[in-house]
Amino acid sequence: MPMPMSTLTLERARAGDGQAFRELTEPYRRELQVHCYRILGSVQDAEDLLQETLLAAWRGLDGFEERSSLRSWLYRIATNRCLNALRDGSRRPGEGWAYRLEVPLPEPTRRGDPSWLEPYPDVLLAGLPDAAPGPEAHYETKEAVSLAFLVALQHLPPRQRAVLVLRDVLGFRAAEVAGMLDTSVDSVTSALKRARATLATRLPADAHAEAELPYSPRERKLVDDFSVAFERADVDAILALLTDDAWLTMPPLPYEYQGLDAIGHFLRTVALRDGRRFRLVPTHANGQPAYGLYLVDPRTPIAHAHGLVVLTLSGQRISALTRFVDNGLLPRFGLPHSLRATGA
Structure with missing residues (x-):
């Protein structure tokens, strides 16, 4: 009996066939890049981390034991690469970064923390798959790429940020997230509880208010x-x-x-x-x-x-x-x- 095409493709990729590897990973490229963007807040960093993720997956394909889906395995690699990048801190401008003000600014209503969040072009969002997020998801896709959500997300510690995105945006189960982060389900549950509490204070009160449909x-x-x-x-x-x-x-x-x-x-x-x-x-x-x-x-x-x-x-x-x-x-x-x- 012939093996399923996905299995044949995986075996070809493991044998060094680059085209087969691209066939395996191409369906996930866009969503993985958006995932990296959510965690890092930078379009350029997301592009870089996507490439690092795919390179790590290519080199480590023999270690993919198929106990989880290929998608989950790729998210595991991408998430941990992003967390490493945040811990490293080298992808953020240093203390010497400054924007030259043309004129003195009036006294603001409040002074927030410097945010390195960048806007994400909709042309990149257009390539996302139509598949709905998992049943554990709490946020619709549109809401989970909005600037209000991304700004609030940047106030979470990196690990809490990753847990919230994996659980409430992508809908992975707690056990899946624990496996991705090499931690316990209790740790994931605790981190998610703290992240949700912080987000509740950071998101605008009207974050769920109905706005006009895009392009209407x-x-x-x-x-x-x-x-x-x-x-x-x-x-x-x-x-x-x-x-x-x-x-x-x-x-x-x-x-x-x-x-x-x-x-x-x-x-x-x-x-x-x-x-x-x-x-x-x-x-x-x-x-x-x-x-x-x-x-x-x-x-x-x-x-x-x-x-x-x-x-x-x-x-x-x-x-x-x-x-x-x-x-x-x-x-x-x-x-x-x-x-x-x-x-x-």
């Missing part, structure tokens, strides 16, 4: 209105689109502004000060509408890259503006470093 006509109208208002430097029109308790944050800077007065003051004195004008180019990040920002040079017909802003929607309003200052993020979204400022 009503979402498009809301974000188009924001774009028009921002390009016109119309602060009052921008504020009219926000919820009363909206937040403006700027990872990795720790300055956070809440409410229409604080955000309006920031826009008038910093972002849109002295007649500054922007061009906005639409994109999507973390399942949310976003824009590449381009500052118009009044002396030339060129607008220069000025970071990225991601909009969090709540109902028919915008509840958060997350401003990423790193222009190096733009190419990942297919956005240029400059463009013609025609019509500005």
